[in-house]
Amino acid sequence: MSGVIxxxxxxxxxxxxxxxxxIPEILRGMSVTIRHLIRNLANMKGMPTILYPEVRRNYxxxxxxxxxxxxxxxxxxxxxxxxxxxxxxxxxCITIVAGEHPKIAYEKYPVVFDIDMMRCVFCGFCxxxxxxxxxxxxxxxxxxxxxxxxxxxxxDRLRESPExxxxxxxxxxxxxxxxxxxxxxxxxxxxVVPGSGEREQLRxxxxxxxDRDPGPGPLNAPSQAERPFSA
Amino acid sequence: xxxFSKKSTLPAHPPAGATGEGEFxxxxxxxxxxxxxxxxxxxxxxxxxxxxxxFMSVAAAHxxxxxxxSEVVRFSPRQADLLIVAGxxxxxxxxxxxxxxxxxxxxxxxxxxxxCASSGGFYRAYHVTQGIDEIIPVDVYVPGCPPxxxxxxxxxxxxxxxxxxxxxxxxxxxxxxxxxxxx
Amino acid sequence: MSSGVVETATLSPAAEKLxxxxxxxxxxxxxxxxxxxxxxxxxxxxxxxxxARFLRDDPGCQYDLFLDLCGVDNLRRRxxxxxxxxxxxxxxxxxxxxxxxxxxxxxPDDEKPSLPSVESVWPAADWFEREAYDLYGFDFPGHPxxxxxxxxxxxxxxxxxxxxxxxxxxxxxxxxxxxxxxAKDTEEKAGNFExxxxxxxxxxxxxxxxxxxIARLDGEKIVRAETIxxxxxxxxxxxxxxxxxNQVIPYTDRLNYVSAMNNGVGYxxxxxxxxxxxxxxxxxxxxxxxxxxxxxxxHCVCIGANLVDIGALTNFVYxxxxxxxxxxLLEACxxxxxxxxxxxxxxxxxxxxxxxxxRCRKLLETIPALLDDxxxxxxxxxxxxxxxxxxxxxxxxxxxxxxxxxxxxxxSGVAYDVRRARPYDFYDKFDWDIPIARDGDNFARYLVRMExxxxxxxxxxxxxxxxxxxxxxxxxxxxxxLPPKDAVYHDMESLIYHFKLVMEGIRxxxxxxxxxxxxxxxxxxxxxxxxxxxxxxxxxxxxxCFAAMAAFEKMVVGGTVSDAVATLGTLNVIAGELDR
Numbered sequence: 001m002s003g004v005i006x007x008x009x010x011x012x013x014x015x016x017x018x019x020x021x022x023i024p025e026i027l028r029g030m031s032v033t034i035r036h037l038i039r040n041l042a043n044m045k046g047m048p049t050i051l052y053p054e055v056r057r058n059y060x061x062x063x064x065x066x067x068x069x070x071x072x073x074x075x076x077x078x079x080x081x082x083x084x085x086x087x088x089x090x091x092x093c094i095t096i097v098a099g100e101h102p103k104i105a106y107e108k109y110p111v112v113f114d115i116d117m118m119r120c121v122f123c124g125f126c127x128x129x130x131x132x133x134x135x136x137x138x139x140x141x142x143x144x145x146x147x148x149x150x151x152x153x154x155x156d157r158l159r160e161s162p163e164x165x166x167x168x169x170x171x172x173x174x175x176x177x178x179x180x181x182x183x184x185x186x187x188x189x190x191x192v193v194p195g196s197g198e199r200e201q202l203r204x205x206x207x208x209x210x211d212r213d214p215g216p217g218p219l220n221a222p223s224q225a226e227r228p229f230s231a
Numbered sequence: 232x233x234x235f236s237k238k239s240t241l242p243a244h245p246p247a248g249a250t251g252e253g254e255f256x257x258x259x260x261x262x263x264x265x266x267x268x269x270x271x272x273x274x275x276x277x278x279x280x281x282x283x284x285x286f287m288s289v290a291a292a293h294x295x296x297x298x299x300x301s302e303v304v305r306f307s308p309r310q311a312d313l314l315i316v317a318g319x320x321x322x323x324x325x326x327x328x329x330x331x332x333x334x335x336x337x338x339x340x341x342x343x344x345x346x347c348a349s350s351g352g353f354y355r356a357y358h359v360t361q362g363i364d365e366i367i368p369v370d371v372y373v374p375g376c377p378p379x380x381x382x383x384x385x386x387x388x389x390x391x392x393x394x395x396x397x398x399x400x401x402x403x404x405x406x407x408x409x410x411x412x413x414x
Numbered sequence: 415m416s417s418g419v420v421e422t423a424t425l426s427p428a429a430e431k432l433x434x435x436x437x438x439x440x441x442x443x444x445x446x447x448x449x450x451x452x453x454x455x456x457x458x459x460x461x462x463x464x465x466a467r468f469l470r471d472d473p474g475c476q477y478d479l480f481l482d483l484c485g486v487d488n489l490r491r492r493x494x495x496x497x498x499x500x501x502x503x504x505x506x507x508x509x510x511x512x513x514x515x516x517x518x519x520x521x522p523d524d525e526k527p528s529l530p531s532v533e534s535v536w537p538a539a540d541w542f543e544r545e546a547y548d549l550y551g552f553d554f555p556g557h558p559x560x561x562x563x564x565x566x567x568x569x570x571x572x573x574x575x576x577x578x579x580x581x582x583x584x585x586x587x588x589x590x591x592x593x594x595x596x597a598k599d600t601e602e603k604a605g606n607f608e609x610x611x612x613x614x615x616x617x618x619x620x621x622x623x624x625x626x627x628i629a630r631l632d633g634e635k636i637v638r639a640e641t642i643x644x645x646x647x648x649x650x651x652x653x654x655x656x657x658x659x660n661q662v663i664p665y666t667d668r669l670n671y672v673s674a675m676n677n678g679v680g681y682x683x684x685x686x687x688x689x690x691x692x693x694x695x696x697x698x699x700x701x702x703x704x705x706x707x708x709x710x711x712x713h714c715v716c717i718g719a720n721l722v723d724i725g726a727l728t729n730f731v732y733x734x735x736x737x738x739x740x741x742x743l744l745e746a747c748x749x750x751x752x753x754x755x756x757x758x759x760x761x762x763x764x765x766x767x768x769x770x771x772x773r774c775r776k777l778l779e780t781i782p783a784l785l786d787d788x789x790x791x792x793x794x795x796x797x798x799x800x801x802x803x804x805x806x807x808x809x810x811x812x813x814x815x816x817x818x819x820x821x822x823x824x825x826s827g828v829a830y831d832v833r834r835a836r837p838y839d840f841y842d843k844f845d846w847d848i849p850i851a852r853d854g855d856n857f858a859r860y861l862v863r864m865e866x867x868x869x870x871x872x873x874x875x876x877x878x879x880x881x882x883x884x885x886x887x888x889x890x891x892x893x894x895x896l897p898p899k900d901a902v903y904h905d906m907e908s909l910i911y912h913f914k915l916v917m918e919g920i921r922x923x924x925x926x927x928x929x930x931x932x933x934x935x936x937x938x939x940x941x942x943x944x945x946x947x948x949x950x951x952x953x954x955x956x957x958x959c960f961a962a963m964a965a966f967e968k969m970v971v972g973g974t975v976s977d978a979v980a981t982l983g984t985l986n987v988i989a990g991e992l993d994r
Contacts (some may be wrong), residue, residue: 003834003846003847003848004829004847004848004850005847005848005849005851005865006851006852007849007850007851007858007862007864007865008851008852008857008861011750011793011799011803011861013622013803013804013859015796016798019794019796020796021801022796022797023438025794025796026975028790028794029790029791029795031790032787032790032791033728033791036787037528048292048293048738049292049293049294049295049298050293050332050381050647051298052294052380052381052385053381053384053385053388054383056381059745060745060746060749060767062745062746062747062748062749062767063745063750064748064750082808084913084916084917085513087916087917088660088661088916090353090657090662090664090665091346091352091353092353093353106360106812116350117346117374118346118349118350118362118372118374119346119350119351119352119353120346120374120376121346121352121353121376121664121753122375122376122750123376123664123753123755124749124755124763125660125661125664125755128763128896129912129916131902131903131909131912133899133903133912137749141375141378141379141381141382141385142373142381142382142385143373143374143382143385144371144373144374144385144386144389145371145372145374146370146372146389146393147372148349148350148362148364148372151349151372151374158245158291167266171749172749174899175899175900181898181899181900182900182903182904183900184903184904188904192460204849215378279624279645279646279989280646280648280668280671280989280990281668281752281753281990284672284715284752285751285752286672288734288737288738288741289907291730291734291735291738292731292734292735293732293735293738304646306618306619315911318646319646319648320565321566321644321645321646321647321648322583322584322586322653323565323566323586323644323647324587324616324624324645324646325586326586326587326588327588327617327645328617330588331617347648349982353653353664353665354583354648354649354654355580355653355655356580356581356648356649357565357569357573357578357580357581357582357583357584357649357652358564358566358569358573358583358647358648358649359583359648359649360564365423368644370520376753377752377753379751
């Protein structure tokens with residue numbers, strides 16, 4: 001048949017005399033292994049073994065290692081606690097508690113941002129999901145813990161630090177310099193426009209917010225089970 | 232059901248130096264023994280899933296765990312002293328893991344490789360043990376899914392530090408339990 | 415999708431032909447043909463066995479390869495009202511006519527869903543029916559050995575039913591293991607000789623960690639065997655029901671974890687077909703190239719582990735060097751070595767790096783050199799030939815009856831390869847050959863895999879020629895694919911699409927689809943049911959090594975323990991795929 005190869009033709013059941021003798025085969029096999037040995041001895045630098053920890057493998061700039069939270073120019077985290085990374089994470093390892101930031105241009109910030117490294121599968125979905133360029137991954141893979149509690153990284157260990165980047169380097173991130181994309185503008189540089197004071201007025205006068213339709217809601221919300229589906 | 236039955240009691244070893252109003256010779260001897268133990272760990276790869284493949288990478292030519300003394304990968308627990316649990320442990324596999332751990336002679340250490348072995352990983356499911364520390368004490372947890380071979384070697388180096396500091400194969404939780412339960 | 419009365423005029427030619435054949439069958443009038451993605455026959459449980467026998471034997475049908483049986487629980491399914499809560503969905507393939515068919519058996523009794531076993535028609539159905547019993551509670555009267563297969567024996571309840579909480583675990587101790595009846599007396603006397611029943615595994619170097627073989631031995635010869643699996647049942651299908659369509663992709667990586675990309679490609683193809691979107695040529699070609707590299711990786715592990723089991727340790731190290739080189743490529747593309755999560759529904763996560771083509775070409779030079787070394791060490795070696803040739807023989811009829819696909823089927827002489835039978839992703843544009851062998855023994859499977867690796871290199875070489883230098887790798891339908899990042903940063907509409915996709919998942923129209931690809935082990939199929947929301951309602955994986963493992967206990971009878979070890983190596987059983 002065209003496009004089909006029969007591979008068993010070359011190897012009949014009965015072994016030839018030389019094959020049954022076995023010594024020629026041993027010699028041929030040893031020629032292969034000794035060739036590898038001599039090649040390695042002659043060219044010790046070209047040996048495939050990576051002598052970790054003295055030598056480190058040069059992983060690419062897309063490596064998915066430990067996460068970092070990026071900061072703005074004034075030192076605050078870029079993260080606005082929008083919960084998109086928490087929702088996108090298949091392992092549900094991110095815990096965020098949002099807080100109101102006094103600066104209106106920033107609006108929200110994460111009071112708590114924990115990543116449980118013992119659940120994280122390093123898939124990079126959080127980086128894909130972030131709309132504020134706030135979470136990147138580095139090439140840092142050196143994590144080993146003696147207790148499980150030690151593995152929950154909060155903001156102090158996740159915040160980007162120059163030493164870590166100098167030692168390991170950036171890894172998987174939402175855009176790469178020179179790929180034609182424009183990073184988001186740094187909100188720290190925007191002029192702060194004070195609001196008209198509505199927020200404070202509402203709080204003081206206890207004006208109730210208008211009643212709004214809750215809308216479609218997330219996956220599998222209990223309220224959805226009874227409602228007929230409409231696209 | 233009591234996980235630690237009378238048959239498999241864990242003797243609690245105080246860290247070296249706690250009692251030692253040391254004879255110089257004894258502590259030096261202990262140091263040498265710890266050094267020797269840490270540099271000749273013979274692993275028993277309890278490889279169930281993807282982390283098993285990364286463990287095989289560590290054992291192969293590119294990373295070569297033999298550089299750290301683990302020249303032979305022992306498939307009998309009676310001849311091994313380091314249990315590397317690589318891969319998800321399901322509820323069906325859990326009693327077998329416990330049995331393997333019990334069959335290992337002292338001193339023994341456990342590395343939980345990968346997030347599935349350490350905490351169940353992203354399998355919050357009806358058949359997956361949420362961390363092998365439900366059944367056996369763990370010395371080092373390695374995150375990653377799967378951890379890169381360097382990460383596993385880093386964990387072995389951490390374990391070597393732990394052994395050389397005198398901790399004889401018990402983690403703090405089981406040591407506390409043993410101290411409370413045993414007469 | 416399925417309306418009340420189906421008129422013959424609206425059926426596709428394949429479905430119409432099937433309907434005509436059904437008319438002349440013993441179940442005429444009691445089975446109905448519906449035209450979905452593949453022709454589907456709807457039948458009640460009472461007529462199922464007669465229909466099954468007809469489908470296998472009738473010259474106009476000849477569905478001799480049993481692919482899959484799964485259950486579906488319609489309790490929470492939105493949309494069209496279903497006839498009953500449970501249904502069993504069976505997929506079949508006809509080797510001579512190169513056609514797939516689906517049968518849906520509607521189970522009317524919600525309390526005790528039951529349909530007769532078709533193990534007498536297709537022996538491959540054995541384990542699939544046990545799985546349906548385990549996970550759904552279906553009863554199969556006539557089944558020889560209806561016990562739990564994936565969940566442990568102290569498990570209470572049926573896990574994939576919609577009213578079973580995903581995290582509900584049960585405690586299991588070693589005493590709870592169900593020992594088969596015939597194995598209960600461990601020693602049996604026959605004349606002056608004694609047979610012994612031992613347990614090989616599940617923690618055993620040769621069983622790759624997770625397979626339990628209970629064997630009755632007469633000396634070294636295995637007289638009777640039974641396999642127990644489920645030691646890596648990680649509840650993939652239940653996890654899939656809990657997540658969005660894209661979030662299932664990391665789970666698919668861990669199915670056949672030695673060739674992670676293939677599973678991802680199979681899964682996203684199913685979803686893309688349900689959505690009806692096309693991905694650009696460059697994306698398809700990159701998927702093809704990386705899938706073929708993953709196939710090479712898969713065969714490297716299989717052959718390496720197999721040879722280690724029979725004592726040839728050097729080859730393992732050489733084959734692992736191949737894998738490390740391919741890891742370099744995968745890591746440069748997506749950031750991870752093994753569990754790549756590189757595909758997304760609608761394309762790829764990110765574009766390949768600039769040096770992708772030079773890297774691939776470098777690999778095309780280094781891989782054949784190592785393969786040649788392996789052949790020099792192994793092919794004419796007397797010990798390897800004695801161990802592998804003539805052991806684990808599977809004849810052509812047995813292979814088809816046991817539902818085998820992939821290298822196992824091809825080594826028994828059947829040239830069925832999904833890439834040729836139903837081409838996808840440019841496979842029909844390349845010039846490549848399907849390796850087959852006639853003997854069906856372990857050595858034949860080894861040879862088929864070695865040749866398949868060389869054919870994969872040939873495919874990659876041709877794919878690199880036609881790969882466009884620049885272009886998108888993903889579809890530009892923002893209802894499905896995340897918009898590019900700088901659009902999200904600056905443009906309101908892109909942000910809205912991005913938000914909806916992340917928070918709610920992709921809205922796939924209600925319906926069902928079965929899509930299959932050629933993975934390293936054989937036909938890997940994904941049967942997905944959607945009811946319109948952001949994640950799968952039901953996702954069934956048709957694992958190629960499930961059928962192979964079911965056949966294993968029949969293959970080892972009569973051989974020695976060492977033959978069993980060699981045979982197990984050639985099956986390439988990857989527990990992530992076997993147990994899901």
